[in-house]
Structure formats: structure tokens, C-alpha cells
Amino acid sequence: METIGIADTGKTHMNTRDLQYVLAVAEHRSFSRAAQACHVSQSTLSGQIKKLEEWLGVALFERTNRRVMPTEVGESIIRSAARILRETDQIREIAMSAQDPLSGRFRIGAFPTLATYVFSKLVSLIKTDLPNLRLVLVEEKTDHLVAMLRSGDIDAALLAMPVHDDSLVCRQLFEEPFLVAMPTGHPLAEEPVIDVHRLAHYPLLLLEEGHCLRDQALDVCQQHGMRVDQDVRATGLETLRQMVRAGTGITLMPRVAVRDDDGIIYRELAAPAPTRSVGLFYRKTSAKRSVIQRIDPLLSRLAASEQQAA
Amino acid sequence: METIGIADTGKTHMNTRDLQYVLAVAEHRSFSRAAQACHVSQSTLSGQIKKLEEWLGVALFERTNRRVMPTEVGESIIRSAARILRETDQIREIAMSAQDPLSGRFRIGAFPTLATYVFSKLVSLIKTDLPNLRLVLVEEKTDHLVAMLRSGDIDAALLAMPVHDDSLVCRQLFEEPFLVAMPTGHPLAEEPVIDVHRLAHYPLLLLEEGHCLRDQALDVCQQHGMRVDQDVRATGLETLRQMVRAGTGITLMPRVAVRDDDGIIYRELAAPAPTRSVGLFYRKTSAKRSVIQRIDPLLSRLAASEQQAA
DNA sequence: CTTTAGTTATCGGTAAAATCGATGTACAAC
DNA sequence: GTTGTACATCGATTTTACCGATAACTAAAG
Structure with a gap:
């Protein structure tokens, strides 16, 4: 036919x-x-x-x-x-x-006041332990990171706990104390350890709205009846540090951000010191759980080295 | 999992x-x-x-x-x-x-002493009747065309019958008489119609080996005891025509090749005039049978116009 | 002309896969 | 809790792919 x-x-x-x-x-x-x-x-x-x-x-x-x-x-x-x-x-x-998920792309986020100090170390750890993993780093404010997690734009995020989102799960990594940062010559600098209540006399400099560090610091303030310098809103942690050095005021600083610094003195707070808790967040349903399981110990090592450095 | x-x-x-x-x-x-x-x-x-x-x-x-x-x-x-x-x-x-085979490519071959004179007319007929058909023309000697047909390199071929190949089928198109071509002033030119036996005195010029026209002419020669000029082997029909014009000898020429020509006189041969039969050949199994069925009448019209021109 | 060897086409039965409808399970919103 | 809505799973059924045997055909050899 x-x-x-x-x-x-x-x-x-x-x-x-x-x-x-x-x-x-x-x-x-x-x-x-x-x-x-x-x-x-x-x-x-x-x-x-x-x-x-x-x-x-x-x-x-x-x-x-x-x-x-x-x-x-x-x-x-x-x-x-x-x-x-x-x-x-x-x-x-x-x-x-x-098949080897360790050779894929892994997108991880962290909020700004953490990202700067953690990402570089994370990168070098990953480079040695999971050389085939292509790491994509995202530095955004917490709210945005949560949204990105939910929509699948990133695979995991380092966030300050707690984060209430049922679609996400969390593994706590480390608890990080806040230190007081003040200019050299500040009256408080005379004491090696500072009681939180002493801070009430000195208005605190804070970051602008949206930064979780601001919220954390505000929490501490409310708990101990401290005051806030409402006129200053720094856009970043380094800006805040410059302000402290310039004598504009004092502030709380997470330990990861502490470093030897001319013109600034850091002092621990007396127990029970205020802290922020950092955890690794990812979707319950994440297809990258195997990668996360491998990254997790690396982050723990990173956390341990932080503790030790203190 | x-x-x-x-x-x-x-x-x-x-x-x-x-x-x-x-x-x-x-x-x-x-x-x-x-x-x-x-x-x-x-x-x-x-x-x-x-x-x-x-x-x-x-x-x-x-x-x-x-x-x-x-x-x-x-x-x-x-x-x-x-x-x-x-x-x-x-x-x-x-x-x-x-689905519309008439819009495909159709590759058709013809042997040299026919191709020159038929292809141009065929092209114009196809252009008007089957404008979507992309025609590929192949001018080769008969043996090569048969091989190409068998291997599927062409879809059809105009060949001088008979061709014995069981994988091919044929539709006869037209029967074409041979005319005698001679230089002006040749003794035979005095008669309007020439009896084949008169040719015995004049050795015939032929094409080189491999041309089917040569074989056809040789057949005629053998049947009527004619002689062949063994020293001359023209490579093409136009070359042959030039030789005749130059007075080298006489030859048989298929009617398609006959045209008004200074220096050459054509004369019909007396009945039963030798002829060659041209048919359209294609594979029994050809997938292009529908195209062939459409081209067939065009070729018949072409054949008819040949007959009429005579 | 008959046989033989090689090809593709076709048929019936069988094994495997896709599909459906119903049900199970998890989660979110109320 | 309860409800609504999503995806997952299960068993029965339909559809499809597959095989082996065989038919139909051709080319070439006897």
C-alpha cells in the first residue's frame, strides 16, 4: 500500500x-x-x-x-x-x-552580620573536603533567605534561631555570645567582664531595620532595660564598628565579628551572657539532604573553631 | 527514600x-x-x-x-x-x-544523448504542473544510471529500452526514429527518404564506448550489413555533429537531436525505419510511485510534442 | 524450471507496561 | 480536632511489546 x-x-x-x-x-x-x-x-x-x-x-x-x-x-x-x-x-x-550529589551545585545563604565572617572559612573547608561541590553563596537578610529557602532558590541557610516555618527544619550549629564593643578610653573598659546592667547608662548603636542582629540586640535591651540610640542606624556591621571607633557610642557585637582592632575594646558580658543561636536551615523535602549531611560536620568544625578562638 | x-x-x-x-x-x-x-x-x-x-x-x-x-x-x-x-x-x-509527495525531491536521470534535449523541456513542464517538486537531474551513461536506480541514488531514469533488471519496472514513453545526418553536398542528400541499405557504402561515425546510442547504431549496422568507421570515436553527440559538418562522415542521429543546422542535412530512413525506444524506469519498490504517476503524463506530453515536431 | 538460501511481513499467544479508580497518607488552614 | 487538598500507593484492567512460527517473496544456484 x-x-x-x-x-x-x-x-x-x-x-x-x-x-x-x-x-x-x-x-x-x-x-x-x-x-x-x-x-x-x-x-x-x-x-x-x-x-x-x-x-x-x-x-x-x-x-x-x-x-x-x-x-x-x-x-x-x-x-x-x-x-x-x-x-x-x-x-x-x-x-x-x-548520582553523586556532592558534585552538584549547593546554594547556601547567611544573613549579613554572619555571612562576611563565616563564608570565607566555609569555602576553604568545602574546597578541601568536597572539592566537586560548586558552592553558591547568598548574603541576604533573614526574611529574604527564608523566602528563598521556601521557593527553592537556595538549598540551605545559616539563620539565627528561632525561625518559625514548618516547611523548614533546623540543626543548631553554635551559640554565639555578644560582646560589648567600645572605643578605647571608655569607662566600661576598665572592667574585664561587664555586667549587662551596667550597659543601661550607655545608649546602644544599632543596625538599620531588617537586620536580625538589630532584633537580637533589641531583645537584649528590652530584657535588661537598656536604651537605644534612636538617631543612629548603621547599614552594616563594619560601619557600626567604625562608629564605635569614632566614639559615637557602644554596641553589642557577635563574637564572629570580633577581632584585634586599634581604637576598639571588646569586653565579655557576665553570665548569663546574652547569645544568639545560629542554625543550619533547609527544607524538610530538600533533595539535597545528602549534601547537607556532609556539610553539617564541616559547619560544626567551623563552629568549634569559633568557640576555641574565644 | x-x-x-x-x-x-x-x-x-x-x-x-x-x-x-x-x-x-x-x-x-x-x-x-x-x-x-x-x-x-x-x-x-x-x-x-x-x-x-x-x-x-x-x-x-x-x-x-x-x-x-x-x-x-x-x-x-x-x-x-x-x-x-x-x-x-x-x-x-x-x-x-x-504526506504530499509532490513537494519532495525527485531525482531523475537520463543518458547523455537524450538528457541534453529532454531535460530543459521536462524542467519547464514540471515547473508549471508540479511547482513544489524539487527536481534533481542526472546525466550519466545508461549502466551508471541503472546502478544509481538500484542503489536508490536516483528515483527514476529515462533509458533506452530494453533494460533487463528485475528490480526495475518500465513505462514506455516514445519511440524515436534515427535519421541520417550528412554534410551538405553528400550524394545521399539527393533523396528525400533513404533506404537503410544505401548506407552500406558509407562507414558510420559512432560515439565512444559506453554510450547506448553507439550500441543502438551498432545494432542497426549489424542488421543491415553496414560498416563502421573504426577510427573515429566521438565523445559526445555535438562533437559527432561537428564531425559530420566537417565532412568526416555520416552518422545516425536520434530525432530529438535533429535541428536546423547549417552544413548538415538530415534525412529520414525508409520504413521500417530503425528506432530507439525510450522508457521511464524506476524501482518496483519505489517510495515515489505517486510522484512518478504524476510525472508520467507530463513525459507523455513531451513525447507527443516530439512526434508532432517531426 | 526447481531448489535453496536469504529477505521482510504477518499471525496468535504471552509477558510486560500503562492506566484507572479507590484508597492511603501527609500537611495546612480553619 | 476537622476539613480540604495535595501526592503516593494498591489492585484490576486495558494496552502494548515481544517472541516463535510461518508465509510470501526474491535472487541465485543447481
Whole structure:
């Protein structure tokens, strides 16, 4: 029969197997040899090719008993089929190389007053322990990070606890005390350890709205009846540090941000010292849990070294 | 379960249907809506995606009850899947547009002493009647054309009959008488119609080996005891014509090649005049039979106009 | 002309896969 | 809690792919 007109074969979709059959026939120029190559019976291969041809409404091959050759359309379609099979191979390759989740991309976020001090160390730890992991670092304020976590824009985030979001789970990493930062010559600098109540006399400099460090500091203030310098809103922790050095006031500073610094004196607070708790957050459903499980101990080591440095 | 490790799902091949499922989920960000869009039940779609994921060994989507989002690998694979579906669409388009065989490529051959005189007319006929047909013309000697026909390098050929090849079929087009071509002033020119036996006195100029016109002329010679000028072997019909004009000798010329020509006189041969029969040859199994059936009448008209011109 | 060896096409039965509908399970909102 | 809504799972059914045997055909050899 001529292959004009559309036969309803009930077939709805193409199968890569069929395309391989087609390519095999095109290559071997024989149904039976192609069938051997595909490890199916000749009848199966003939039948499948026939169905495909009926579905397409065109003959892919011109059959002689001595020879099988592609038709003109067949040639075009064979080229397309080859492209498709290359692409399916690529899918398998993508999947294969992703079998090892440690060689993928991992997007992790941290809020600004932590990110600066943690990311560089995190990067060097990851580089040695998980060299194939492509790390993407995101420094955003906490609210934004939570939104990104939920929408899948990042895989994990270092956040100050607590964060109330049922779709997320958390592993606590370290508890970090706040220290008092003051300019050299400040009256409080005379004591090696400062009782929180002493701070009531000195209005605290804070970061602008939205920074969780601001909220944490505000918490401390409210608990101990401290005052806040309402006129100053620093945009970043380093700016805040400069202000302290310039004698504008004093502030609370998380320990990660503490460093030897001309013009500034850091003093611990007396127990029970106010702290902030940092945890690693990720979606309960995250597909990257295996990566997270590997990163977790690294972060713990990082946390331990922080404690030790103090 | 984590998607690490290779699960043997018995699955062997990818189906475009599955890829459409994947794309639908990626688009609708929901299994149930995707299922609706694909006109299958949600259970089917879930099951198929799951099987695909197991086969690939990676999760394509991260599922929450409120949200479905592609994993990192998922994104890559979704892009590949989109490319594959585009390509399968193209296959269908190729097949569709080939439904009309009259818009394809048609490769036709003719032997040299015919091609020159027939192809130009054939082209103009096709251009008006089958404007979408892309015509490829091949001028080769008969043996080569037969080989090309058999191997599928051309779809049809105009050949001098008979051609003995069981894989080919033939439709006779026209029977073409040979005329005698001689220089002006030749003794034979005095008669309006020449009896074949008169030619015995004048050795015939012939084409070189391999040309079917040579074989045809040799046949005529043997049948009527004519002689051949063994020293001359023209490489083409126009060369032969120049030789005749130069007075080198006389020759037989098929009527298609006859034209008003200074220095040459053509004379018909007395009945039963020797002829050559030209037919259209194509493979029994040719996928282009529908095109051939449309070209056939055009060739007949061409043949008729030849007869009439005489 | 008959035989033989090689090809593709076809048929019936069987194994496997896709599908459906119903149900299970988890989560979020109220 | 309760309800609503999502995805996962299960068993029965339909559809599909597959095989083996065989038919139909061709080319070449006897």
C-alpha cells in the first residue's frame, strides 16, 4: 500500500526504542541484522517500524528483499532520531553525574552580620573536603533567605534561631555570645567582664531595620532595660564598628565579628551572657539532604573553631 | 527514600509521553493539574514520573504538599526533555509535509544523448504542473544510471529500452526514429527518404564506448550489413555533429537531436525505419510511485510534442 | 524450471507496561 | 480536632511489546 493518508494506529507517542530500531535499520541496511543488533526478533522490529511508519503516515524505508534503504523523508527523520537519541543519552549522563550529589551545585545563604565572617572559612573547608561541590553563596537578610529557602532558590541557610516555618527544619550549629564593643578610653573598659546592667547608662548603636542582629540586640535591651540610640542606624556591621571607633557610642557585637582592632575594646558580658543561636536551615523535602549531611560536620568544625578562638 | 543508588526498574527506554508528563509538571508546578493537562489520572502521572526518577536514579522534583519544584538536575533534564519534544514535533512535521509527495525531491536521470534535449523541456513542464517538486537531474551513461536506480541514488531514469533488471519496472514513453545526418553536398542528400541499405557504402561515425546510442547504431549496422568507421570515436553527440559538418562522415542521429543546422542535412530512413525506444524506469519498490504517476503524463506530453515536431 | 538460501511481513499467544479508580497518607488552614 | 487538598500507593484492567512460527517473496544456484 501507498503510505498516503493517515492511519489511526492507536499509537500516541514515540519511544526511544523505536528510534533506535530505525537507526539500526538505517545503519545495517537490513531488518534482520538490525534486529540482531537490537537484541530483538526480526518480527518485533519489523512490526514496530511498521507501526511507526503508519503513525507518521510515511514510509521510512524502501524495502527490497535484497536491500533496505531509507526514503527521502526517512533520511530526514533518521537525522532527527539521531539527535533525539543523543539528547536522551545526555539526560542519562546528567542523571549519572548527579548520582553523586556532592558534585552538584549547593546554594547556601547567611544573613549579613554572619555571612562576611563565616563564608570565607566555609569555602576553604568545602574546597578541601568536597572539592566537586560548586558552592553558591547568598548574603541576604533573614526574611529574604527564608523566602528563598521556601521557593527553592537556595538549598540551605545559616539563620539565627528561632525561625518559625514548618516547611523548614533546623540543626543548631553554635551559640554565639555578644560582646560589648567600645572605643578605647571608655569607662566600661576598665572592667574585664561587664555586667549587662551596667550597659543601661550607655545608649546602644544599632543596625538599620531588617537586620536580625538589630532584633537580637533589641531583645537584649528590652530584657535588661537598656536604651537605644534612636538617631543612629548603621547599614552594616563594619560601619557600626567604625562608629564605635569614632566614639559615637557602644554596641553589642557577635563574637564572629570580633577581632584585634586599634581604637576598639571588646569586653565579655557576665553570665548569663546574652547569645544568639545560629542554625543550619533547609527544607524538610530538600533533595539535597545528602549534601547537607556532609556539610553539617564541616559547619560544626567551623563552629568549634569559633568557640576555641574565644 | 534518597535517590542514591541505581534501582533496576526494568525500564529500558524513555518515552516521549513520560517527557511530556515531566514538562507538564514543571509547567503547572502540580502533579494533579499536570495530570489534567495530559488527560491522564493523577495516579498514572505520579507513577510514571516516579518510575522515570527511579530509572534515572535522581529525583526530578522536590515535592511538598503545597508546592512542587524541580530539583537542580530536574531543571537540566527538563531542558533536555523540551529539546527532545521539539525534535519529535519536527519529525511529525517532516512526516506531515511529506504526506504530499509532490513537494519532495525527485531525482531523475537520463543518458547523455537524450538528457541534453529532454531535460530543459521536462524542467519547464514540471515547473508549471508540479511547482513544489524539487527536481534533481542526472546525466550519466545508461549502466551508471541503472546502478544509481538500484542503489536508490536516483528515483527514476529515462533509458533506452530494453533494460533487463528485475528490480526495475518500465513505462514506455516514445519511440524515436534515427535519421541520417550528412554534410551538405553528400550524394545521399539527393533523396528525400533513404533506404537503410544505401548506407552500406558509407562507414558510420559512432560515439565512444559506453554510450547506448553507439550500441543502438551498432545494432542497426549489424542488421543491415553496414560498416563502421573504426577510427573515429566521438565523445559526445555535438562533437559527432561537428564531425559530420566537417565532412568526416555520416552518422545516425536520434530525432530529438535533429535541428536546423547549417552544413548538415538530415534525412529520414525508409520504413521500417530503425528506432530507439525510450522508457521511464524506476524501482518496483519505489517510495515515489505517486510522484512518478504524476510525472508520467507530463513525459507523455513531451513525447507527443516530439512526434508532432517531426 | 526447481531448489535453496536469504529477505521482510504477518499471525496468535504471552509477558510486560500503562492506566484507572479507590484508597492511603501527609500537611495546612480553619 | 476537622476539613480540604495535595501526592503516593494498591489492585484490576486495558494496552502494548515481544517472541516463535510461518508465509510470501526474491535472487541465485543447481
